[in-house]
Amino acid sequence: MATLFSPVGTADPITQLGDGPMLHIVRNRRPDRVVLYMSPAMAAFQRADERYTKAIELLAESIKMPVPEIKLIESRFEEVYRFDRYIEEFEPLLKQYAGADEALLVNASSGTAGMAQALVALGSFGRLNLELLQVVTPKKGINGQRDREDPNDYDLDALWEFDCEIERDAACRIVAVRTPNFSERLLRENVIALCRNFEYEAALGLVQQMGSASARAKQMIEAAAARLNLDGSLPAKVFGGTDLGYKANDLLVEYLYAMEVRLEQGHWAEFMRALSPALTELMKRSLRAFLPEESYVLFKDGKPTQRYNVSAIDSDSRLAEVLYPCYYRNEGAFISNDAYARLVKAYCGDRGVAEKIDSLRYVERKSRNSLAHSLRASTRGMIEKECGMSLNGIMEALFELHGSAKPGLYERINEAIVAAL
DSSP, X not given: OEXXXXXXXXXXXXXXXEEOHXXXXXXXXXXXXXXXEEOHHHHHHHHHHOHHHHHHHHHHHHTTXXXXXXXXXXXXXXXXXXXXXXXXXXXXXXXXXXXXXSEEEEEOSSSOHHHHHHHHXXXXXXXXXXXXXXXXXXXXXXXXXXXXXXXXXXXXXXXXXXXHHHHTTOOOOEEEOOOOOHHHHHHHHHHHHHHHTTOHHHHHHHHTTOSSSXXXXXXHHHHHHHHHTTXXXXXXXXXXXXXXXXXXXXXXXXXXXXXXXXXXXXXXXHHHXXXXXXXXXXXXXXXXXXXXXXXXXXXXXXXXXEEEOHHHHXXXXXXXXXXXXXXXXXXXXXXXXXXXXXXXXXXXXXXXXXXXXXXXXXHIIIIIHXXXXXXXXXXXXXXXXXXXXXXXXXHHHHHHHHSSXXXXXXXXXXXXXXXXO
C-alpha cells in the first residue's frame, strides 16, 4: 500500500500552469491513501470549498483510478516558518505510515518553506522509510504570483477544465530528493570509533543497524570480536588468505595480540593478570631446544600434562637439584612458573632469552600476583613503579621472545574494517 503525505499550499491543487505539486504526485504515483496536512489558513480554504479533496476526486475520475482514501490533518500551529516545530509535528505522523511493507511518498514541494525544510531534515535523519519527492514547476523555474489564482477567489471547476488540457500529454515533473543519510553517517562514525577502541561487540550491535554497511565489514567485526576471545573458527574463515590470517597453530601469538589490545585500552590490571599464561608458554618454548619435556613433564595418552614427572626428575640429579625448591615430589603438584623460571636459568643456552624471561618473571612476582589475588588500585604509574618495568616494555619483551609476532594486528584489522564499511 502506498501513502502520500503532503502539506498543501497556495500552489495546490491547481494553478494556471497546471497541476500543483500534490495533485501531480497523485496523478503520476497513484497512491492508495493521501494524507493532507493543512495549516490553519489552508484548512479554512478546504472547509470553504473542499478544493483539495474535490481535485483528487476529479483527477481519479478523469484518469480512471480508484479514489484514494483521503485523510485530513488540520494543524493549529500559526508560525508556519518554524521548521523546528514541524519536525516535532511531522515525525510521529510519518511514523504511522512508514511501515516496512508500505511505501510512504512525501511531498516536499508544497506548503511553507518551514514545512519543506522539516520534511527534508526528517528524510536525512534516515530513521524513517520514506521517499521524498519534489515537483518541478511547469515553467521549470519559480512560480510567479501571477501564475496562481487568488486563493480567496478560487474557481476549481474552471481551473480543472484548463488543467485537463495542459496535463493531458505533459511529462512527469517529479524528482526524487537525494538527501545525505545523517543517521547512517552517525552510525558509521560510531562503529569506526568503537572498532578503533577495540570494542567489537558494541560495534557489531551498531553495524547491524546500518543499511549501507557491507556484509564483509559486518563479518570482519564479528570475527574480530571472536578473535579477541581466542575463538578461531570464524576468524580463520573471514581473515583466511590475507596477512590478517588467524594463526590456528600458534595460539600464543593470538594471545599476545589480545594482550596488546588490553594494553591499548588502558586495562592495566587485566593486562598484568594475563602475563602468567603468556610467560608460561614462552618459558616452555625456550626450554624445548635444551631440555626435552619428557624429562620433567608427566605425559598422559601421549599429551603433556601440567604435572611433574617425578620418576624422570629423580633419575637426573641436576634436574632434581634445580626443582627441589619447587616441591616437585608433592603428590599432584603442578609445574609452576617458578619451576619453569629455574629450569630456564639452568638449561636455556640463549642468554638473551634467559635474561628477558628473568625480567618478566620478576615483574610477575612483584606486581602481577598481587593484582590477581587482591582488591587494589591499578593505575599505570603504580604498576610500573612496583614492577620496575614499563608496560610497553613488557609487551615488547613478550613479542621479542615469541620471535615472529607482528605487533599492531588489531589496528590493521581496524583499517580493513573501515575500508570495507
